[in-house]
Amino acid sequence: MTELPLRADLVGERPYGAPTDDVPVRLNVNENPYPPPPPVVADLTAAVAAELVRLNRYPDREAAQLRDALAAYVGVASDQVWPANGSNEVMHQILGAFGGPGRTLVSFTPTYSMYPVYARDTNTAYATAPRAADHSIEPDIAAELIAGCAANVVVVASPNNPTGGLLDLDEVRYLHSLIASSGVLVVDEAYIEFEPGARSAVELLPQCPRLIVLRTLSKAWGMAGLRLGYAVTSPAIVDALRVVRLPYHLSALTQAAGVAALGHASTLLAPVADLVSERRLLQQWLADHGIPAADSSANFILIGPVRDSRRLFSDLRGRGVLVRETGGPGHLRVSIGTAEENEALRAALLDSGGWRT
Numbered sequence: 202m203t204e205l206p207l208r209a210d211l212v213g214e215r216p217y218g219a220p221t222d223d224v225p226v227r228l229n230v231n232e233n234p235y236p237p238p239p240p241v242v243a244d245l246t247a248a249v250a251a252e253l254v255r256l257n258r259y260p261d262r263e264a265a266q267l268r269d270a271l272a273a274y275v276g277v278a279s280d281q282v283w284p285a286n287g288s289n290e291v292m293h294q295i296l297g298a299f300g301g302p303g304r305t306l307v308s309f310t311p312t313y314s315m316y317p318v319y320a321r322d323t324n325t326a327y328a329t330a331p332r333a334a335d336h337s338i339e340p341d342i343a344a345e346l347i348a349g350c351a352a353n354v355v356v357v358a359s360p361n362n363p364t365g366g367l368l369d370l371d372e373v374r375y376l377h378s379l380i381a382s383s384g385v386l387v388v389d390e391a392y393i394e395f396e397p398g399a400r401s402a403v404e405l406l407p408q409c410p411r412l413i414v415l416r417t418l419s420k421a422w423g424m425a426g427l428r429l430g431y432a433v434t435s436p437a438i439v440d441a442l443r444v445v446r447l448p449y450h451l452s453a454l455t456q457a458a459g460v461a462a463l464g465h466a467s468t469l470l471a472p473v474a475d476l477v478s479e480r481r482l483l484q485q486w487l488a489d490h491g492i493p494a495a496d497s498s499a500n501f502i503l504i505g506p507v508r509d510s511r512r513l514f515s516d517l518r519g520r521g522v523l524v525r526e527t528g529g530p531g532h533l534r535v536s537i538g539t540a541e542e543n544e545a546l547r548a549a550l551l552d553s554g555g556w557r558t
Contacts, residue, residue: 237469248457270460277406280436282432293323298444312361354387360498381410479537482543487502510531
């Protein structure tokens with residue numbers, strides 16, 4: 202077979218994807234385990250059905266109604282919101298506008314494994330520095346890294362994936378001060394709703410003009426299959442993202458379902474309280490059994506370091522519980538499931554010796 206003229210940096214690369222084993226308990230991709238209740242499903246079905254008779258027409262390329270609904274939920278103006286097919290696509294657009302050849306994306310590891318992939322896809326250089334032992338970002342190291350590579354985009358997750366820690370607003374201000382003269386700061390808040398009372402970086406938008414906050418309906422909202430994420434930022438940055446978006450990038454069906462879902466915010470977010478309670482119970486159980494784990498403000502917990510994470514992963518999978526190998530050597534990330542799923546995880550952990558040091 203003739204060799205394809207593939208970009209050199211893509212040779213040998215594999216598509217992104219978490220394992221999808223057909224096991225009874227899947228706790229590997231941080232999904233909300235609770236499906237939308239029937240009244241919400243009925244409302245979304247009606248909203249989508251109303252659009253089906255107009256599928257011969259292109260969708261609203263500015264997603265005006267959806268932006269209005271998202272802005273009302275967040276508490277900002279509509280021209281400060283920009284939706285796309287998951288926060289993943291928004292991040293691609295950010296690098297399309299502010300990254301690219303000769304430019305650099307900076308982050309701090311361990312963090313979301315897709316950040317370097319976004320950089321690769323957009324021909325953006327990627328630079329990173331390790332977090333401290335407690336998974337925090339050390340100010341001096343951040344300043345040295347950002348200045349040393351003349352960063353154009355800095356991305357940090359809060360809560361961080363996979364460690365689960367939140368940034369406080371002073372840390373966000375500090376990072377913004379390091380990048381504000383040369384680029385933009387992205388704070389990825391995909392899991393922010395899982396920490397009741399957490400202060401969002403959205404509060405800082407009036408004083409931080411180069412700040413972009415990412416959100417999603419995939420996690421706390423339980424709408425992972427909808428593929429809807431959004432940025433909250435300045436109108437000027439929204440306009441920059443509009444320049445690089447693909448034509449009609451957000452389907453009419455996604456827009457209609459998104460507006461309908463936002464009308465059921467209290468219902469769709471109600472299970473978050475149960476997941477937070479289950480997270481706290483699991484966190485305490487891990488501590489009681491001497492299993493090392495990071496404190497988390499998200500719907501997952503990073504376990505480790507353990508003696509043999511490969512064995513532990515395999516043992517859990519053999520007992521019907523699928524988790525995620527991430528966070529560095531000796532670590533596993535477990536999503537918070539239903540009470541029954543979490544009990545299955547605890548039983549599988551007790552059966553395995555892979556975590557014992």
